Amino acid sequence: MSPTFDSLETQPWSDITALHESLLQRQLDYVVDRSEFYQRRLGKQRSQITSLADLGALPFTTKEDLRESLIAHPPLGFHLAVDEAEVVQIQSSSGTTGMPTYVAASTEDLAVWNSMGARVFYANGFRPGDWVMHGYAMGKGFVGGLVNVQHLQHLGCCVIPLGAEAGTERLLRAIDHLKPVALCATPSMVAYLGAAAPDVLGKQASELSVRKISVGGEPGGGVPAIRESMESLWGADVRDMMGGADFGSTYWAECDEKDGMHLCSQGALHVELIDPDSLEPLPLEEGVTGELVYTALARRATPLVRYRMGDIVTVSGTGCACGRSAYKIKTHGRADDMLIVRGVNVFPAAVKDIVVHFTPDATGYLKIDVDFEGHSTSQPLKIRVEMASSSTRTADELAVAIERMLSDRLTVRSVVSIVPEGRIERPGAAKEKLLERTTNT
Ligand SMILES: [Zn+2]
Structure with a gap:
């Protein structure tokens, strides 16, 4: 079976950069043409941005900017860049403060999200035909819910979307009955379910069928002590992934090496690293720590340019035995939580x-x-x-x-x-x- 879901993942990084160069130009034309928010912000500067290296001249977009845009121009904000009739799905980003942010997607956007998400779950070890118990919250428009279900189906898995709301007992009984080989959930949910198995089922979690676990939604999966405790509890391979609602669900994932999460957003998101204090760009080199800044390269409904989601990460490698050419990161959490x-x-x-x-x-x-x-x-x-x-x-x-x-x-x-x-x-x-x-x- 192929080592990656998508052949883009093993292409030389110079090819990916060249792809991103051309996509950026097309996308900037699109946002200045279609998004009132970016017409105002970037209209005058657009002509000066002729390559990825010029991106640093453009202003950042923040969560606060999006909240203001949503309030000033309901329902989907001045940053909406398609007709409302073209929106086919609206997710909600669970802001830790204030109102949630609503994120709109067109049919094309869902396809892009699915390509990233399928790469992520494939890197995490999931394969077509695998039965997957889905233990993320399904409610409140959380992207870990429905959007991850869509990703898993795009990959070719059979999804069992009971969701975290089903509760411990029902989730464990379903795992015992259906015998899925894989589980996706937050690390705390995985730990909690595993610890409850003896009480609910009269057997250890490691005696159940789950052998692959993908965790995300909160930091921890990539931390050795937390990973090891989940792996021994379940007798399963545990891998971390990460993303955020503003660009789909998930676009970073650990591979077989389990030594940091590869970027999985080739052709969809261009990622910069900046110093969170000086806001100056940092090199994507092993050992460098900074904040991730995202620019969507192929987004129709709610495209964002130089968006600060607040994730503080350290680049953990730029080459990998798995064959993926993308660099890898380890996350420390959101700057807001520090x-x-x-x-x-x-x-x-x-x-x-x-x-x-x-x-x-x-x-x-x-x-x-x-x-x-x-x-x-x-x-x-x-x-x-x-x-x-x-x-x-x-x-x-x-x-x-x-x-x-x-x-x-x-x-x-x-x-x-x-x-x-x-x-x-x-x-x-x-x-x-x-x-x-x-x-x-
Ligand atoms: Zn790898």
Whole structure:
């Protein structure tokens, strides 16, 4: 069987760049012609952009810009670039603050989304004919729901779209009955389902049929300790993927090497890396950390140019044994979620990674209590960690050990308080929220 879903994925990167050069020119003509939002923003500068290297001269587009556009010109904003009659699907982006953003797609857009999504699930190890239990939230227009179902069908899989809302018991009973070989869900859902299997079914998750798991929707799948705990729980291969609602669902994926996520958006999205503080471009070279900036190259309904989604990533490689030519990244999370503790940048997912190291004494569930305004504090970070009822350690021992590892690995000072098993709310159908704010910001 082919090593990739699409032959574009193994073409020399210079060919992909050349493709993107020509698509960019066509797309910029399109947005200036069809999108009132970009007519105003880029109309005067359009003629000066003759190559990808000139893109940096154009302004960024932000989530706030899109919200304002949606409010000023309902229902789909000034950035809509097709007639409303050509829109065939509207998804919702779950903004962490304020109103959700609505994202429109035409028939052509869905085809582009599906090509990216099928590459992603194929890289994650899914193959035509595989039966896949779909455990992402199906409701609220979340792209991990219906859009991932469409991707899996485009790849040729049989999808079982029970969704996270079905609940643990129903999902586990369906897996036991239908025996799907694959599962896709958030890492916290995968961990939760796996832990519940003995109670619900009287057997371990590793005794079930699932051997391939694709995780996304929240950071964690690419973190070694979190991956290993899911793999041993299920006796399955676990791979990470990532994307975002503004451009479909998913367009980064880990391959067999499981050492970072390949870009899977050839011909659809051009991606830049910038310094999130200076906003200057950064080279796409191994070891460089920055924020991703996306420009749609083949988008009809709601095209975006230089869009800042807020993902902070590190380039983890530019060549791969799998044959894919695209570079790979590891994600740290969204810039919005980052905390600054006494001047040190801390991503909640990195704290979770440390806590997961302490399983089975810890259950892996935690909350970071944010009792300060904004993102920055001069106090030690307050973290509640759940202790497993089967642990033989004392609460004090566990707290001190976690505080020490947070200090050693992340150079973060913390105060860990231990709570009994079951005290921290399980994410269920929702994304896991590691931060709990006790102030209004
Ligand atoms: Zn690879």
